[in-house]
Amino acid sequence: MGFEYFVAKKYLRSKQKTTFVKLSLITYISTIGVMIGVAALIIALSVANGFEHEVRSRIIGFDAHVKLRTYHDRGISDYERVVQRMDSLKSVVGAGPYLSGKGMIASGAGGKEFVKIKAIDPERESKVTNLINNVIYGSLDLGMIKPKEDDKSDREYPGILIGKWLADRLQASVGDRVQVLSAAGIDLGAFSSLPRMRTYRVAGWFETGLYEYDDIYAFISIEEGQKLFEMPGKVTGIQIKLDDLEKATEFSARLNDQLGYPYWSITWFDLNKNLFSWMELEKIMIFLVLSLIILVAAFNIVGTLIMVVMEKRRDIGILKSMGAMASSVMKIFVYQGLFAGLIGAALGLVLGYVFGWSQMKYEWLSIPGDVYIVSALPMRMESIDFVMIATAAVLLCFSATVYPAYKASKLDPIEAIRDQ
Structure with a gap:
């Protein structure tokens, strides 16, 4: 490595009792600014990734990876054969029929709510979704339920x-x-028509942690769904779980080609496209806003280097009079700015990682579980975020060195020495 590196390093470590001591302090502040900016970005993006992972896992646990339906929702009559065919396909873990519709539910206590009703086969449902794991009270038994002891009616529903x-x-x-x-x-x-009404007994409660599901969904058996929605011998569609959810788009396209009309399929991502697009946009905005912290630190580096150039005019003049090229002088100040950027970025990466690791391991930072879907701040650190943030920080710091380094390289050595 050339002499430029050692000169830049010496300038950073300078202990002369001059105004350069103040410059070193500004350099340290700039380095700390880069560190804080990088750490804040790591932490914020890790939290965003954590929430996205939690929402994603709950949506996937509640719904199938792929749904097979018919155009105009005419229903599938030979659904048992279709389910068997889906089960035989490569990469399919499980498949099951379902019916879906909307209605209103009313209780004896006087409550009335609009609901989305989904009719399922409980045995097959466990192979397709994690609904059974979300049951927090009662059971997934959708057969005939006996009345409570204090119920005046002894009829099963x-x-x-x-x-x-x-x-x-x-x-x-x-x-x-x-x-x-x-x-x-x-x-x-x-x-004219008369709404169809059926009576049921509550078999249990489920909780996914997502208010949009826990507030509006209700499940009944396939047989009851066919009666309630006037679809005897038919189902709305087939839900399919794959061994890898990332294959859903490819599998759906292949399924559409193989089955053709009247069938069509849709993936879990298509059903929640707006939600995940919003989450991606949110992460981009977080990155841009918190990058301003690093940008401010980069401007501090610009100011610091300009002051260093003014302070070290005589040294620059001597170096150039001894034969140092303009490019060498430029490298000295580029290195000096990069030192601050690299050290700040490295410390920020370490600080962000330690914060994320400790939160994932000990969950010391809690949040209201009744407001959010989790009781502790979720963290999910991804290597690509570390690489992108570190690269952005170093590039910003490098850009900050260009102007002052260029000005230093253009100094006239004779005038620089004579001015001193």
């Missing part, structure tokens, strides 16, 4: 699984009777 928030608003506990009205009504002739 089919079971229904409802979300925790929905249960709270309905004031409905396990064993309580609820009535469900479906938009698929009984035809009374021209221009």
Whole structure:
């Protein structure tokens, strides 16, 4: 390595009792600024990644990787054969039929809510989603449910699984009777129909941690769904779980080509595209906003180097009179700025990593579990973030050195020495 590196290093370590001591202090402040900016970026993006991972895992746990449906929602009549065919495909872990629709649910306590109703096969559902693991009270038994001891009626009704928030608003506990009205009504002739109503007993509550699901979804059996939605012998579609969710888009396209009309498929990502696009945009905005901290530190480096050039005019003149090229003088100040950037970036990476690692291991920073989907601040550190942030910090610091280094390289050696 050339002499430029050693001169730059000497300037950083200078202990002369001059104004350069103040310059060194500014350099340290600039380095700390870079460190804080890098650490803040690492922590903020790791938190964003953590929340995205939590939301993603809950959505995937609640829904299938791929859904197979028919155009115009005519339903699938030979769904058992289709399910068997899906099960036989490579990379498919499990498949199961489902029906979906909208309706209104009412409880004996007087609560009435609009709901999204999904009819499932509980046995097959466990192979496709993690719904059974989200049951927090009662069970996933959607068969005939016996009445509670204090119930005046001794009649058994089919079971229904409802979300925790929905249960709270309905004031409905396990064993309580609820009535469900479906938009698929009984035809009374021209221009009129009567909503179809079925009675159920609450089999249990589920909680995913996502309010959009826990507040509006209810599950019943396939047989009950066919009665409620007037689809005898049919289902809305087939839900499919793959061995790798990242294969969903490729698998869906291949499925569309193989099956053709009237079938079409959609992936979990397509169903939640707006949500994940918003999360990606949020991370970009976090990166841009917090990069301003590093940018401010870079401007400090510009100011520091300009003052160093003014302080070291005589040294620069002597170096150039001894034969140092303009490019060599420029390198000295570029190295000096890069030292501050590299040291600050390295310290920031370490600080951000230590914070993230300690939070993941000990969860010492808690957040309200009833407001957010988790009770501790989620962290998910990704190597690509470390590389991008470190690269951006070093490039900003390098850019900050160009102007003062260029000015130093253009100094006239005779005038620089004579001025001193």
